[in-house]
Amino acid sequence: MSAAARPDRREGGQWSLAQRAKNDVLWWLVSGAVATLGLLPPRALRAAGTALGMVARQLLPGTRRLAERNVARVFPELDAAGRRALVARSYRTLGGYLGDAVGLLDARRPSACLPFAEGARAALEDAIGEGHGVVFASGHLGPWESVAATLVASGLDFTAVAREPYDPRLGALYDRLRGGRGVRAIYRGAPGAAMGLVRALRRGGVLGIPMDLASRVPSIDVPFLGHVARTPVGPARLALRTRAAVVVGVPAPHPYQERLLELAVTRVPTDDLDASAESERLLTTRINDCLSQRIRALPESWVWMHPRWEKLTADS
Numbered sequence: 001m002s003a004a005a006r007p008d009r010r011e012g013g014q015w016s017l018a019q020r021a022k023n024d025v026l027w028w029l030v031s032g033a034v035a036t037l038g039l040l041p042p043r044a045l046r047a048a049g050t051a052l053g054m055v056a057r058q059l060l061p062g063t064r065r066l067a068e069r070n071v072a073r074v075f076p077e078l079d080a081a082g083r084r085a086l087v088a089r090s091y092r093t094l095g096g097y098l099g100d101a102v103g104l105l106d107a108r109r110p111s112a113c114l115p116f117a118e119g120a121r122a123a124l125e126d127a128i129g130e131g132h133g134v135v136f137a138s139g140h141l142g143p144w145e146s147v148a149a150t151l152v153a154s155g156l157d158f159t160a161v162a163r164e165p166y167d168p169r170l171g172a173l174y175d176r177l178r179g180g181r182g183v184r185a186i187y188r189g190a191p192g193a194a195m196g197l198v199r200a201l202r203r204g205g206v207l208g209i210p211m212d213l214a215s216r217v218p219s220i221d222v223p224f225l226g227h228v229a230r231t232p233v234g235p236a237r238l239a240l241r242t243r244a245a246v247v248v249g250v251p252a253p254h255p256y257q258e259r260l261l262e263l264a265v266t267r268v269p270t271d272d273l274d275a276s277a278e279s280e281r282l283l284t285t286r287i288n289d290c291l292s293q294r295i296r297a298l299p300e301s302w303v304w305m306h307p308r309w310e311k312l313t314a315d316s
Contacts, residue, residue: 053095
């Protein structure tokens with residue numbers, strides 16, 4: 001069976017016996033790791049996550065090679081040693097953020113909020129003030145779960161758009177992670193999800209939508225990190241049809257303090273666009289250009305091991 005034809009429970013399919021066995025093992029590993037690591041203090045959690053990232057890099061050679069291919073595609077100026085070094089930093093960095101996220105599962109711990117970059121809060125408030133809601137395009141860059149927690153802690157009406165995990169049991173973990181911080185979530189495949197998105201915008205809220213990964217949703221071919229990639233068109237379509245403002249918000253390096261990240265928010269212009277398919281393409285391209293710029297500024301904190309330019313598998 002080809003990768004594209006594997007059963008996906010999110011689309012009404014059923015796991016094969018091999019898939020079920022693999023996913024059961026992964027579930028027990030994740031459950032055990034969360035239960036054990038959740039007892040550690042924040043610094044130890046980050047260290048454990050970093051170590052886990054380094055182990056994953058060694059134990060998953062196929063994924064490591066995919067990451068190196070993606071880095072070579074985006075940074076052709078890097079030689080083989082440079083590509084390997086960037087991928088190694090990415091595994092360590094993302095592992096550390098995973099440790100931080102495990103800590104967020106305990107609602108008693110304080111939220112790891114990001115400071116707003118200069119002008120970011122004003123840009124977001126100006127967009128909200130227009131009264132049509134805000135499409136907050138984001139990505140899996142750095143401590144992305146802290147972005148939602150930051151906006152909620154700032155008193156904003158924020159709702160995250162999410163896809164159901166391929167293993168429904170993981171959904172409970174995601175619900176704990178977001179719900180414990182007061183983050184509402186709308187799952188794309190849930191009944192009434194489309195109306196829920198529109199209602200969130202009509203009440204003037206901020207709707208967070210990750211756009212940097214390939215996904216099984218209506219998509220179009222537009223540049224991403226300098227190369228054509230299938231990109232979800234729904235956020236642009238939703239924004240143009242509801243007249244919602246559009247911003248891109250992701251973690252970014254602090255300009256003066258090394259190792260400190262802040263939440264950067266950039267307004268994406270839409271005044272010259274209508275609700276046509278060509279305008280959807282132009283807006284999606286503008287969002288991708290902004291996300292690409294942010295990823296290039298923080299390359300060790302992006303998920304290079306994702307098959308961004310390759311055919312999706314059932315678990316992607």
